[in-house]
């Protein structure tokens with residue numbers, strides 16, 4: 358099993374290039390099913406979630422080719438059966454986007470219950486509510502969601518709460534439905550806007566993405582286009598926090614600073630300098646780090662996907678910080694790992710109380726999910742001594758070449774192969 362070994366305590370310096378956004382790209386790749394001609398996606402991150410999405414499309418009969426490492430050609434006309442293979446779907450939450458895109462094209466979808474990081478229960482009742490409003494019915498067959506409709510007809514969809522996934526799926530199902538769909542209480546994340554821009558460039562009629570009311574007038578045909586994915590707001594935020602945690606001086610390039618506003622604001626509160634330019638942010642530290650409080654919220658609030666990384670930074674700050682994350686049930690599992698490194702954090706349900714300890718000490722730790730893994734990397738970079746991180750396949754779900762990018766900033770991080778306990782038992 359591969360691990361990261363980090364010799365910490367070195368400030369990061371230099372410039373890092375941010376890749377395309379995972380949470381946008383997984384939706385854009387699924388959206389190619391709705392396109393009536395071949396299309397090309399640029400600035401797609403080289404991460405395992407994308408490799409899995411490509412495999413799902415290929416297994417269903419699509420032609421998917423890498424034109425270069427971040428540019429992918431899709432021709433989905435060869436898909437005949439609207440059915441996602443079980444083994445691929447169950448490892449990835451984004452597989453639920455195939456429900457909406459297959460339903461939108463074939464009026465039928467068969468998609469095993471989605472998997473992904475274990476952040477607690479991740480129900481899809483609002484996704485199904487949206488499909489139902491457009492005329493579909495659903496049932497569970499052999500552990501899979503089976504959704505069908507004789508025809509899809511535009512309607513009003515009101516979400517009970519803000520949900521990114523269900524907003525994406527409602528757009529997918531409505532884009533070729535008959536007439537007008539109005540989504541109310543829609544999510545406003547940059548990846549929703551990116552999806553709407555991609556579909557509109559193909560000829561869709563989607564207005565209001567980025568606000569909480571999205572209006573979609575169904576169209577019959579979507580033409581082939583070449584489209585570039587937006588930069589990854591969470592990858593950028595992760596490097597911003599890594600620069601701060603190591604008391605470094607880093608330019609984070611190829612970003613949309615507006616997408617980073619909630620992260621920038623909190624970093625400034627902690628005492629970190631952040632200077633914005635057109636397509637980059639410069640982050641450096643020249644004083645002490647101070648406590649702050651965070652509550653995760655849908656966009657434009659502070660993103661749940663940045664909570665573990667930021668909480669790690671707060672362990673290095675002076676004073677007591679309170680972090681509340683109630684988007685998911687289980688996003689504090691990394692805390693037990695940070696405690697191995699000397700952090701003083703207590704968790705009560707969805708609230709963590711972080712007592713700043715000034716510095717962390719290297720230790721063997723485990724990535725318990727994607728962003729928890731990123732938090733372990735940040736902790737390892739800031740800590741004195743050696744940190745060994747296990748289960749790095751989680752990190753590779755969402756970070757393109759994180760070890761290479763960090764080495765470019767002067768970090769001492771190596772990918773090493775070490776047999777795990779089972780392998781050691783077998784060999785000896």
Ligand SMILES: CC(=O)N[C@H]1[C@@H](OP(=O)(O)OP(=O)(O)OC[C@H]2O[C@@H](n3ccc(=O)[nH]c3=O)[C@H](O)[C@@H]2O)O[C@H](CO)[C@@H](O)[C@@H]1O
Nearest residue numbers: 380479480481482483484520521522523655661662684685
């Ligand atoms: C609002 C929010 O921060 N969404 C995040 C969420 O999106 P993701 O699309 O995974 O989750 P949603 O935005 O849909 O979920 C928001 C909340 O609603 C609940 N829910 C959702 C759908 C549903 O049908 N029923 C239901 O109860 C979820 O359990 C969660 O508590 O995780 C992604 C990956 O970490 C992030 O990129 C998104 O920014």
Ligand SMILES: C=C(OP(=O)(O)O)C(=O)O
Nearest residue numbers: 450451473474662727728
């Ligand atoms: C948990 C994440 O992704 P997913 O919803 O794909 O599991 C994430 O991006 O932080």
